[in-house]
């Protein structure tokens with residue numbers, strides 16, 4: 001059983017030919033709202049992965065924006081622990097998605113900032129606590145301490161990029177970052193391998209977009225090349241990766257298998273619009289894994305070399 005503690009945002013999305021540069025106005029195409037927020041996306045991904053039972057601790061305003069967020073989470077089968085905030089608006093995110101499927105996101109955290117240490121439910125029975133960084137850092141640290149004391153594994157997706165103190169890193173069992181987030185935490189390094197070595201967290205996973213991902217598990221390294229898809233919208237792909245990874249680990253998968261499941265799910269999440277609306281279920285992931293053969297030696301070697309991993 002997994003507990004996700006973190007953010008829920010209503011995403012206000014405009015598609016446009018390209019993401020505007022500072023000072024530029026771009027004429028976009030359609031405007032849509034989607035249920036989002038890194039925490040809520042990860043909870044939905046964990047639930048859709050099947051097998052794992054997913055619960056989420058989140059904070060919502062008492063406004064209309066909260067309604068579709070709660071509906072999307074419960075519709076996916078996530079059991080909710082909701083902190084209701086009368087004086088704060090539900091979190092929102094303003095997203096431009098380019099025709100090349102890339103995005104730029106600005107978050108107004110609102111009620112997400114109201115999550116405090118005292119809100120964490122009793123951790124007994126949860127194998128993993130999964131968190132992100134759209135909630136206050138002091139709260140993330142308090143939850144990590146409580147989860148560790150209860151014997152749950154603490155997983156942090158350090159997104160969006162923020163500087164983290166060593167005290168928080170010491171509380172983690174698994175850290176998931178992209179390349180930019182890795183640099184924010186441990187400074188620019190000559191290679192991904194060097195960044196992985198600098199961190200003292202037992203397991204570190206680095207997602208590398210269309211290249212795939214790599215991980216250090218203790219002193220061992222793993223790589224998983226990305227699954228080739230035609231991207232439509234990459235919003236929520238990283239969240240899908242995190243939720244499915246932790247769901248697979250909760251079910252007893254080893255890290256190599258969990259990385260493969262998470263990579264397939266995140267590839268599929270890029271093929272549909274929106275965050276939670278794009279997260280595949282376990283049947284779709286299984287179909288992709290059956291279609292696409294195991295990575296060939298050349299692809300594995302290329303990824304190892306990109307990361308400068310030891311042979």
Ligand code: RIB
Nearest residue numbers: 009036037038093236275
């Ligand atoms: O990772 C994607 C998410 O980031 C969006 O759903 C948005 O709400 C922001 O939290």
